[in-house]
Amino acid sequence: MTAEQFDILLLDLDGVVYVGDRLLPGARRALRRLRERGTTLRFLTNDPRPTRDEVVARLERLGVAASVQEVVTCGWSTAVCLREAGLASAYVVGSDGLRRELDRAGVRGTDGNEAEAVVVGCDECVSYPHIKRAARLIRKGARFVATNDDPTFPTPEGPAPATGTIVAAVRAASGTAPHVVGKPHPAMFEAALGDRDPAAAVMVGDRLDTDIRGARRMGMSALLLRRGDERPQHHETEVTPDRVITSLSDLLNESACHDA
Numbered sequence: 001m002t003a004e005q006f007d008i009l010l011l012d013l014d015g016v017v018y019v020g021d022r023l024l025p026g027a028r029r030a031l032r033r034l035r036e037r038g039t040t041l042r043f044l045t046n047d048p049r050p051t052r053d054e055v056v057a058r059l060e061r062l063g064v065a066a067s068v069q070e071v072v073t074c075g076w077s078t079a080v081c082l083r084e085a086g087l088a089s090a091y092v093v094g095s096d097g098l099r100r101e102l103d104r105a106g107v108r109g110t111d112g113n114e115a116e117a118v119v120v121g122c123d124e125c126v127s128y129p130h131i132k133r134a135a136r137l138i139r140k141g142a143r144f145v146a147t148n149d150d151p152t153f154p155t156p157e158g159p160a161p162a163t164g165t166i167v168a169a170v171r172a173a174s175g176t177a178p179h180v181v182g183k184p185h186p187a188m189f190e191a192a193l194g195d196r197d198p199a200a201a202v203m204v205g206d207r208l209d210t211d212i213r214g215a216r217r218m219g220m221s222a223l224l225l226r227r228g229d230e231r232p233q234h235h236e237t238e239v240t241p242d243r244v245i246t247s248l249s250d251l252l253n254e255s256a257c258h259d260a
Helices: 027-037 051-062 074-083 096-104 126-141 162-176 184-195 210-220 250-253
Strands: 007-013 042-046 071-073 087-092 117-120 143-146 201-207 221-225 243-245
Touching: 007 184, 027 042, 027 250, 042 051, 042 096, 042 184, 051 250, 071 184, 074 096, 074 117, 074 143, 074 210, 074 250, 087 096, 087 126, 117 162, 126 162, 143 162, 184 210, 201 210, 210 221, 243 250
Parallel strands: 007 042, 007 201, 042 071, 087 117, 117 143, 201 221, 221 243
Antiparallel strands: none
16 A cells, blocks of 8 residues: 555654654655655644644744645644634633634634633643633533543653643533544544545554544544554554554555555
8 A cells, every 4th residue: 555546645743744843754755755746745733732834834844845725733623613613702721823723713712701612722831720710611601622632742752741631631620521623533634635535545643543543434544654663552453554654655665564
């Protein structure tokens, strides 16, 4: 299985294209070659902190060409979901980038009791008062929306706490389960595919529980990228990819793809 078999390639970012500020080996050349072959690329991330513009700027700093239209973040997808649901105001537990995406979608950020939704993202400055206020607003009737529920994300120092840890705290304090937007739920995959047939697409990700499971639910093929320094994932029997690769370069070479 190689990328030539598909019209559109969906790529997770953290752990597939880069880790932290380091581009992973083979990524730049592979993505350039795929573009030259006419493959449509979409970059997906469950990191709710940056705007799509900021993701493009980060990729360009690493030498990877990208456009805003090719990027699907869970923050942007959350903003679109709120707009489509007619929710015009939200209390945001998260980054300034998430607030900007919501504002661009016409969802006003507020700290007041009039918040129609509570949106939980990820930010190092989230504290107990934020969780307390979020839970209180949810108990008063605000819609609880989580950008994603990933427990960790990859960093050069190893896994770090992610949005899911904050979501779990707000859920425990409010007694309410959230509506979750990010992978493996369908919103981001649907945005990336547009009117394309899922059968013509393949997802490349490093997480079985989000990337591969989400692709399977959509009826897409799925490739798991497992770097040599990674430990095997504990829930490997729950969902399986079509193939396992060790870098994006393997997409150009069928012999480098291994059975799952």
